[in-house]
């Protein structure tokens with residue numbers, strides 16, 4: 001984490017919106033205390049119509065947990081409910097290419113591009129699916145008072161690598177979009193020196209906070225859509241520039257409450273690149289919105305939902321929102337643990353309650369966990385009010401293991417199931 005501005009960084013979307021809005025964190029907390037406003041902006045999302053491939057009446061998985069005949073203790077109740085839900089759910093009835101592989105079904109290892117080369121999906125091990133070794137809002141490059149310090153990126157990255165390795169993490173997916181300071185050679189150096197596998201991304205950030213001028217201009221000229229596809233395909237199959245480092249995942253992002261035409265262009269290109277390469281798609285949703293819409297768009301464009309992870313879903317703790325997204329066959333990520341209150345983010349305890357509920361319903365093989373940490377902010381160091389620093393005190397890459405896993409254990413989620421969430425689910429996302 002950054003030394004300056006408190007020991008934590010802010011979410012890529014968080015600080016500016018908070019400050020622009022002029023809202024003090026204390027006010028956010030107050031708002032959260034009101035029961036009717038636990039999830040700001042939350043809406044009821046009715047289940048969407050069946051996506052392509054589900055028209056045959058085979059639907060996804062909505063078995064409520066039930067403990068009929070169960071004699072389990074409270075600690076074991078969630079496990080028992082999940083077992084029953086698993087045993088009765090009909091994922092196995094769905095075509096394999098629609099994702100949601102059945103439990104116990106034999107899997108075949110696939111190849112994953114890490115920044116140091118290809119590895120088998122069997123070798124991913126415990127994986128954090130969405131973090132940032134360094135991140136800068138587009139524009140940081142112009143601030144000569146905060147020049148890029150590659151050495152600092154590597155030094156901070158090595159420290160973080162040691163911390164997560166101490167918790168058994170073997171792989172980290174760096175979700176940094178192309179225009180937000182992605183430095184794949186720095187990632188490669190961190191990976192080699194720390195002996196930590198890192199997977200880097202190809203893709204652009206959402207319209208509100210990305211660098212849009214370049215591809216908007218080219219889109220206006222009519223050349224952009226194929227150029228975006230070509231960029232993604234080249235980075236996935238040949239490498240980023242002349243580095244030889246290949247991207248391993250496709251990063252896509254949308255705005256709050258809408259998918260803009262600019263963003264849709266990247267989604268269509270990403271779905272096509274996925275069809276051709278099999279690379280997973282990981283996404284950014286803004287403030288807990290557009291999860292179902294992202295999933296529908298990608299599946300409609302032919303993406304394999306089993307290789308799609310809709311991200312930042314823990315910005316919304318409305319279970320119906322998650323179920324509406326999961327109904328498309330995709331995976332979801334609770335990948336912002338530690339980011340509390342800012343930009344309408346829920347408190348961790350609210351995330352945990354929602355997560356435990358979904359696990360109890362049998363969705364454990366469709367959910368992944370991470371923090372969306374920014375280990376080093378590019379540009380000038382951040383200056384943060386003490387209240388913000390306090391709210392983000394647990395926003396670091398060990399938080400899940402130190403503070404969230406014990407909560408899951410207390411809720412009766414077995415260590416075996418928790419390990420599978422960190423290990424088997426990311427592997428499955430890569431098709432393994």
Ligand SMILES: [Zn+2]
Nearest residue numbers: 130132175372
């Ligand atoms: Zn991120």
